[in-house]
Amino acid sequence: MNPAAAKWITRHRRHRLHARHHQGRCARPARGDVAAQFRFEFAQLVVVLHQRGSHGPAYYKRVPDNFRKFQPECKSNALQECSREQVVNSFDNTILYTDYFLAQAIQWLKKSETTSAPALLYVSDHGESLGENNVYLHGLPYRVAPDVQKRVPWITWLSPRFEKQSGLINTCLKNKTDSPLTHDNYFHSVLGLMNVSSEVYQEKLDVHANCRSKL
Numbered sequence: 174m175n176p177a178a179a180k181w182i183t184r185h186r187r188h189r190l191h192a193r194h195h196q197g198r199c200a201r202p203a204r205g206d207v208a209a210q211f212r213f214e215f216a217q218l219v220v221v222l223h224q225r226g227s228h229g230p231a232y233y234k235r236v237p238d239n240f241r242k243f244q245p246e247c248k249s250n251a252l253q254e255c256s257r258e259q260v261v262n263s264f265d266n267t268i269l270y271t272d273y274f275l276a277q278a279i280q281w282l283k284k285s286e287t288t289s290a291p292a293l294l295y296v297s298d299h300g301e302s303l304g305e306n307n308v309y310l311h312g313l314p315y316r317v318a319p320d321v322q323k324r325v326p327w328i329t330w331l332s333p334r335f336e337k338q339s340g341l342i343n344t345c346l347k348n349k350t351d352s353p354l355t356h357d358n359y360f361h362s363v364l365g366l367m368n369v370s371s372e373v374y375q376e377k378l379d380v381h382a383n384c385r386s387k388l
Contacts, residue, residue, distance in 0.1 A: 219367070222278065226271050229301055229310045232263035236270040243269075257304045264303055279330050290335040292366065296359055297325035327354055339368070345384035354380060 225235055230250045233241075243262035247255035255263075275295060282291035300322045302308040311322045329346065336343055358380050364371055365379035376382045 224271065224274065226297065227264055227267040227301060229264075232260075232267050235267045240270040240273065241266050252304065252309045253307075260303050260309075264301060275328065282330075282332065286332050286334060290338045291332045292335045293328070293330040294359075294363060294366065295326070295328040296356070298356075299323070300325050339366070339381075340386040341381055342384050342386055346381070349380065349384070352380075 227235065230252050233246055233248045243265045245259050246263040246266060247259035248263075249255055252260050275293075279293055282293060285291055299311045300320075301311055302319060302321055305319065305321065308319065311318075313319075313322060315323065331339075331341060331343070331346075335341075358378050361375050361378035362380045364374045365376070365381050365385075
């Protein structure tokens with residue numbers, strides 16, 4: 174596996190993207206929809222999307238107007254000045270938009286299935302407290318932080334071609350749906366997913382390792 178060919182960072186709300194290219198050429202993306210048409214000229218490519226997502230306190234700033242389905246919402250950075258219903262509604266709107274964002278990313282990847290073997294791995298860095306016991310946001314020491322700050326989603330999507338190429342067994346991965354994971358698994362799972370050889374790789378932390386058939 175070659176070093177990462179490019180890194181894309183998207184600033185969630187405005188979809189501003191910046192390109193840093195290496196070992197190849199890539200066209201600067203147009204502004205607009207997440208699934209806008211990008212032209213890549215790489216044999217191997219890793220795309221990194223960094224989302225503001227559901228990061229507080231300004232949840233209301235994280236979504237376009239047409240995704241404000243849950244009302245009334247909190248339109249203040251001072252969450253304690255809003256009702257809990259308003260805070261939860263604002264947060265739920267960000268989840269709704271993230272769902273759309275990921276669906277668009279997958280649809281974009283699917284467009285390249287005839288010429289490549291795309292896959293997507295998504296994980297949040299932390300959860301958020303929304304006023305439970307008068308606690309907001311995140312960042313409490315791990316020992317005392319509530320579960321809502323520590324339990325986050327991990328989503329894996331693999332194209333059929335990637336499954337075949339990597340030897341990963343989908344049914345095996347689905348059986349891991351309720352298995353406990355931590356961010357410690359992420360680094361090693363990415364290396365394993367991309368078939369990267371490294372002395373720092375630990376197979377026991379690779380969530381995909383025992384779901385790979387012997388090719």
